[in-house]
Amino acid sequence: MRATLPSPAQPIKAAGAFAGDIAIEVSGLTKSFNGRTVVSDLSMEVRRGLIYGFLGPNGSGKTTTIRMLCGLLTPDAGRGTCLGYDILTQSDEIKRHVGYMTQRFSLYEDLSIRENLEFVARIHGLDDPRGAAGDALHRLGLENRAHQLAGELSGGWKQRVALGASILPGPQLLLLDEPTAGVDPKARRDFWDEIHRLAGEGLTVLVSTHYMDEAERCHEIAYIAYGRLLAAGTVAHVVAQSGLETWTVTGIALRQLAETLRGRPGVDMVAPFGSALHVAGRDPALLMRSTEAARADERYSWRRDQPTLEDVFIDLMDRGRDNFR
Numbered sequence: 001m002r003a004t005l006p007s008p009a010q011p012i013k014a015a016g017a018f019a020g021d022i023a024i025e026v027s028g029l030t031k032s033f034n035g036r037t038v039v040s041d042l043s044m045e046v047r048r049g050l051i052y053g054f055l056g057p058n059g060s061g062k063t064t065t066i067r068m069l070c071g072l073l074t075p076d077a078g079r080g081t082c083l084g085y086d087i088l089t090q091s092d093e094i095k096r097h098v099g100y101m102t103q104r105f106s107l108y109e110d111l112s113i114r115e116n117l118e119f120v121a122r123i124h125g126l127d128d129p130r131g132a133a134g135d136a137l138h139r140l141g142l143e144n145r146a147h148q149l150a151g152e153l154s155g156g157w158k159q160r161v162a163l164g165a166s167i168l169p170g171p172q173l174l175l176l177d178e179p180t181a182g183v184d185p186k187a188r189r190d191f192w193d194e195i196h197r198l199a200g201e202g203l204t205v206l207v208s209t210h211y212m213d214e215a216e217r218c219h220e221i222a223y224i225a226y227g228r229l230l231a232a233g234t235v236a237h238v239v240a241q242s243g244l245e246t247w248t249v250t251g252i253a254l255r256q257l258a259e260t261l262r263g264r265p266g267v268d269m270v271a272p273f274g275s276a277l278h279v280a281g282r283d284p285a286l287l288m289r290s291t292e293a294a295r296a297d298e299r300y301s302w303r304r305d306q307p308t309l310e311d312v313f314i315d316l317m318d319r320g321r322d323n324f325r
Ligand SMILES: Nc1ncnc2c1ncn2[C@@H]1O[C@H](COP(=O)(O)OP(=O)(O)OP(=O)(O)O)[C@@H](O)[C@H]1O
Pocket: 033, 034, 038, 056, 057, 058, 059, 060, 061, 062, 063, 064, 065
C-alpha cells in the first residue's frame, strides 16, 4: 500500500474565536486513570481543514488523547488550545463547536432516518430541527432513504446517518472515533468520500482508525502507542522518518525463513505480507550481513522495496514496547 496523499483542503469558513490556520495545538498532555498513566507528555498541532488520523494499538490512548484535545476530558498536566479556546478553562465553548461520533453511537431502530436526525437536532436545541434534519439528509445524499426505519439499514448506512447526526449542530471540528469499525469496504470508501467532502467545506476532522487504507486517506496522521506519540505528519513523512530499509521476499517455506531471521542483529521487523515476507531493519549494513545466507538461498527471491505504513507501525509498536516496558 503506497501513500497517495490527497491535498489538504483549503478552509473556506472563518473560524469562531480564532483567525489562524491552527485548529489545535497542545503540549505536555498527560492523563492517568487509577494511578496508571495512559497518555504521557503528548504535544501536537493540527491545522484547520485537515483530516487528521489517529492510529495505534487497542488501549494505546487514542480516545483519551482526542477527548483531551477537544476539552471533553481534563488533562492532569499540559496545556493547549482547540479552535482558539483554552482546553483547560473553556471546554464549554469548545463543545459548542465540536461534533462527536462515538464508538457506541446508536440510532433508534424503530424511528426513521429523518426522525432520528430530528431527534438529535432537538437535543442540541436547534431552532429548526426539521430544517436541520433536512439539510443533513441533503448534504449526505440520504434524501431517498429519509423515511426508512433506522433498524432496516446496513452497517454502512447507519454510520452515514450517525455522521449526519454529528454535523447537525454545524461544528467546526468533527471527532470520529473508529467510525467504520465492522463496515464493509465499499461503505467505508463512501464514508471517506463524505469525510473528504466535509473537510473540503472547511471542517477539521479528527478520526481514529485501525485500517491502513484509511490512514492513507488522511492528510496527516499520528501514531500513538503506550500513551506516547511515536510519529506524526503526512504518511510519506512518517514512512520516510522510519529509516527502515525493507526487502520483500517471495518463494517457498517463508514461514521457516521468518523464524530463522527473527531476532537476528539488524533484523528489526519480519512480517508476512500477502504471499510475501517483509524483512526490514534500521541499520542497512547489519541487515545485509544477517540476511546474507538467506539472500544466497535459491529458494527465495529478494527485492528491495519501500516500507509500507503497516511495516512502519509494526516496527514502531515493537520499539515502543521495548522502550516503555
Ligand atoms: N474513564 C476511564 N477510567 C479508567 N480507565 C480508562 C478510562 N478511559 C480510558 N481508560 C483506559 O485508558 C487506556 C487507554 O484507553 P483509550 O480508550 O484512550 O485507548 P484507545 O487507543 O482509544 O483504544 P481502542 O483502540 O481500544 O479504542 C485503556 O487502558 C483504558 O482502559
